[in-house]
Amino acid sequence: xxxxxxxxxxxxxxxxxxxxxxxxxxxxxxxxxxxxxxxxxxxxxxxxxxxxxxxxxxxxxxxxxxxxxxxxxxxxxxxxxxxxxxxxxxxxxxxxxxxxxxxxxxxxxxxxxxxxxxxxxxxxxxxxxxxxxxxxxxxxxxxxxxxxxxxxxxxxxxxxxxxxxxxxxxxxxxxxxxxxxxxxxxxxxxxxxxxxxxxxxxxxxxxxxxxxxxxxxxxxxxxxxxxxxxxxxxxxxx
Amino acid sequence: xxxxxxxxxxxxxxxxxxxxxxxxxxxxxxxxxxxxxxxxxxxxxxxxxxxxxxxxxxxxxxxxxxxxxxxxxxxxxxxxxxxxxxxxxxxxxxxxxxxxxxxxxxxxxxxxxxxxxxxxxxxxxxxxxxxxxxxxxxxxxxxxxxxxxxxxxxxxxxxxxxxxxxxxxxxxxxxxxxxxxxxxxxxxxxxxxxxxxxxxxxxxxxxxxxxxxxxxxxxxxxxxxxxxxxxxxxxxxxxxxxxxxxxxxxxxxxxxxxxxxxxxxxxxxxxxxx
Amino acid sequence: xxxxxxxxxxxxxxxxxxxxxxxxxxxxxxxxxxxxxxxxxxxxxxxxxxxxxxxxxxxxxxxxxxxxxxxxxxxxxxxxxxxxxxxxxxxxxxxxxxxxxxxxxxxxxxxxxxxxxxxxxxxxxxxxxxxxxxxxxxxxxxxxxxxxxxxxxxxxxxxxxxxxxxxxxxxxxxxxxxxxxxxxxxxxxxxxxxxxxxxxxxxxxxxxxxxxxxxxxxxxxxxxxxxxxxxxxx
Numbered sequence: 001x002x003x004x005x006x007x008x009x010x011x012x013x014x015x016x017x018x019x020x021x022x023x024x025x026x027x028x029x030x031x032x033x034x035x036x037x038x039x040x041x042x043x044x045x046x047x048x049x050x051x052x053x054x055x056x057x058x059x060x061x062x063x064x065x066x067x068x069x070x071x072x073x074x075x076x077x078x079x080x081x082x083x084x085x086x087x088x089x090x091x092x093x094x095x096x097x098x099x100x101x102x103x104x105x106x107x108x109x110x111x112x113x114x115x116x117x118x119x120x121x122x123x124x125x126x127x128x129x130x131x132x133x134x135x136x137x138x139x140x141x142x143x144x145x146x147x148x149x150x151x152x153x154x155x156x157x158x159x160x161x162x163x164x165x166x167x168x169x170x171x172x173x174x175x176x177x178x179x180x181x182x183x184x185x186x187x188x189x190x191x192x193x194x195x196x197x198x199x200x201x202x203x204x205x206x207x208x209x210x211x212x213x214x215x216x217x218x219x220x221x222x223x224x225x226x227x228x229x230x231x232x233x234x235x236x237x238x
Numbered sequence: 239x240x241x242x243x244x245x246x247x248x249x250x251x252x253x254x255x256x257x258x259x260x261x262x263x264x265x266x267x268x269x270x271x272x273x274x275x276x277x278x279x280x281x282x283x284x285x286x287x288x289x290x291x292x293x294x295x296x297x298x299x300x301x302x303x304x305x306x307x308x309x310x311x312x313x314x315x316x317x318x319x320x321x322x323x324x325x326x327x328x329x330x331x332x333x334x335x336x337x338x339x340x341x342x343x344x345x346x347x348x349x350x351x352x353x354x355x356x357x358x359x360x361x362x363x364x365x366x367x368x369x370x371x372x373x374x375x376x377x378x379x380x381x382x383x384x385x386x387x388x389x390x391x392x393x394x395x396x397x398x399x400x401x402x403x404x405x406x407x408x409x410x411x412x413x414x415x416x417x418x419x420x421x422x423x424x425x426x427x428x429x430x431x432x433x434x435x436x437x438x439x440x441x442x443x444x445x446x447x448x449x450x451x452x453x454x455x456x457x458x459x460x461x462x463x464x465x466x467x468x469x470x471x472x473x474x475x476x477x478x479x480x481x482x483x484x485x486x487x488x489x490x491x492x493x494x495x496x497x498x499x500x501x502x503x504x505x506x507x508x509x510x511x512x
Numbered sequence: 513x514x515x516x517x518x519x520x521x522x523x524x525x526x527x528x529x530x531x532x533x534x535x536x537x538x539x540x541x542x543x544x545x546x547x548x549x550x551x552x553x554x555x556x557x558x559x560x561x562x563x564x565x566x567x568x569x570x571x572x573x574x575x576x577x578x579x580x581x582x583x584x585x586x587x588x589x590x591x592x593x594x595x596x597x598x599x600x601x602x603x604x605x606x607x608x609x610x611x612x613x614x615x616x617x618x619x620x621x622x623x624x625x626x627x628x629x630x631x632x633x634x635x636x637x638x639x640x641x642x643x644x645x646x647x648x649x650x651x652x653x654x655x656x657x658x659x660x661x662x663x664x665x666x667x668x669x670x671x672x673x674x675x676x677x678x679x680x681x682x683x684x685x686x687x688x689x690x691x692x693x694x695x696x697x698x699x700x701x702x703x704x705x706x707x708x709x710x711x712x713x714x715x716x717x718x719x720x721x722x723x724x725x726x727x728x729x730x731x732x733x734x735x736x737x738x739x740x741x742x743x744x745x746x
């Protein structure tokens with residue numbers, strides 16, 4: 001294995017939009033292994049924090065530092081959005097796309113894409129237009145398209161928020177398998193059951209700050225703050 | 239991007255297929271000459287005798303002179319004596335050679351509201367139109383025909399610049415478009431005879447006055463000077479001139495008729511060049 | 513009304529009798545306009561993509577300029593090209609005036625802003641949905657433009673066809689730079705202008721009907737090709 005991009009260090013990182021502070025100032029370190037789940041009420045900054053780490057948002061203050069320069073580090077990351085973006089291409093072309101932009105040979109990229117399509121159950125739909133897939137199929141495709149580049153770090157922003165139970169279970173299976181292969185997963189979800197099933201540790205966000213950070217079992221059994229307690233008990237947290 | 243190379247191939251084949259190989263020259267001619275249909279008879283004969291492709295640019299006399307000055311054609315065939323003399327004097331043309339003449343006619347609605355059909359002279363006919371303020375359409379495009387019309391008004395003691403737009407309308411267009419306008423307005427208009435006879439949208443307009451010698455319209459051929467524009471095909475232009483004044487060409491011109499009417503009188507050998 | 517019927521009959525006979533002159537000017541119209549559309553698209557589509565993807569200093573001004581150029585009268589373009597290509601002009605030595613090449617150049621200038629402007633709109637919309645994905649995948653600007661052009665190709669074909677429609681029906685500019693020379697630069701539109709000038713309205717209308725039929729045929733052919741090429745994509 002070549003040099004790792006982890007740990008990721010945030011130093012006083014701040015994101016502001018329209019005069020409002022969305023994130024930070026935040027200083028955190030994301031270590032090299034695990035399945036970290038970001039939780040917190042709506043508007044607590046989960047999506048923005050993931051985007052900031054991945055480089056889709058630029059810090060207004062402070063810094064976000066990987067162990068390699070940003071451009072090289074980005075090559076070892078992948079991001080799955082809450083609403084999957086389907087390119088106007090076939091299934092196999094969509095999955096193969098990230099390999100193609102990395103300059104991989106077409107035959108090999110398409111063979112890899114076909115292999116991934118089999119894994120996510122779209123092996124018979126390679127030449128189908130990706131835009132007409134169901135919501136669950138689209139998100140599975142997006143996960144396959146992220147994993148095909150063998151990222152060291154995989155970001156997922158509420159990937160199953162709009163999906164039914166079957167698709168959710170399939171995606172969780174793919175993610176656990178990826179974790180077993182050594183992929184570092186950073187995922188936002190507001191779904192408590194999903195967090196219990198998947199998380200090795202939890203980062204609880206509140207008003208743009210890390211309010212509580214703990215191993216999963218510890219967080220669910222003995223939450224330390226009033227906000228996380230009421231969040232876990234299903235109350236509205238403002 | 240996979241279609242890139244076939245597309246480029248297509249572009250190149252399209253671009254290069256436009257090249258022409260035979261001997262050819264470009265001659266700017268006036269609309270009146272081209273509308274007569276005489277060129278359709280002459281060009282195949284020229285091709286047969288000289289092996290020369292003559293490409294005609296059909297424009298007004300003003301634009302023909304302009305193209306000649308710019309060196310964009312090899313010769314011009316026009317009918318505006320003063321402008322031609324200036325053109326030669328300024329050195330753009332090597333000389334002018336008279337080829338033939340036709341005549342202008344005054345056309346108007348069949349009802350002839352100004353009563354010009356009884357006029358004896360052209361200036362008298364025009365004066366009647368001005369007195370009656372009957373609608374008149376002028377070319378208004380600085381063409382040979384337009385210049386001729388302006389000169390005729392002056393011989394009638396009139397100045398077109400002072401005419402009221404309520405009856406004197408400048409079309410600013412070629413002969414065909416002007417005739418279309420005049421027929422549409424039941425207006426009087428001056429045209430060369432050939433253009434009118436060939437014109438297919440006559441309505442109930444007709445020739446109301448013709449025959450006055452002042453209406454004769456001399457065509458001259460002017461090769462462009464090689465001293466002004468080195469790329470000019472002067473030898474081919476001279477060959478064409480010799481052919482146009484030959485007995486064969488002059489006979490073709492003299493025997494060309496539309497509906498039984500002779501249009502052109504060849505006079506190359508009567509007058510010669512200057 | 514009589515002229516209209518005459519025109520239809522005239523168009524029918526011209527086609528049915530395999531009139532050699534007609535086929536010649538139809539082919540020349542296609543040759544000039546198709547070449548112009550291909551070259552203009554090769555300039556305008558990447559330009560539209562670049563305007564959508566890149567944020568550069570004079571981007572707004574460039575877009576405004578493109579929109580303004582769309583309204584440029586073809587006659588002005590014709591005069592401009594004439595002055596450039598005239599023997600007394602800067603490119604006179606090339607001897608391009610009164611050739612199909614001159615007509616192609618004029619048409620390129622007329623339709624490039626139109627195609628670029630429509631392409632920019634289409635690509636901008638697609639870029640809005642692809643933005644995060646392509647940034648996340650660390651694509652280069654060049655890759656983004658290529659991807660957007662390829663994935664927006666349906667809309668871009670429409671943009672090019674709009675250019676084709678404007679070019680094939682254009683008469684003012686190509687009359688000036690082409691000269692409407694028989695067997696050399698005469699195309700459908702200049703022939704129509706010529707016949708109108710001769711007062712032969714039925715022949716002019718007949719040619720007009722053929723021009724419309726040609727434009728429709730080209731549109732249908734392009735749509736048919738682009739649909740069969742990838743039936744599953746859209």
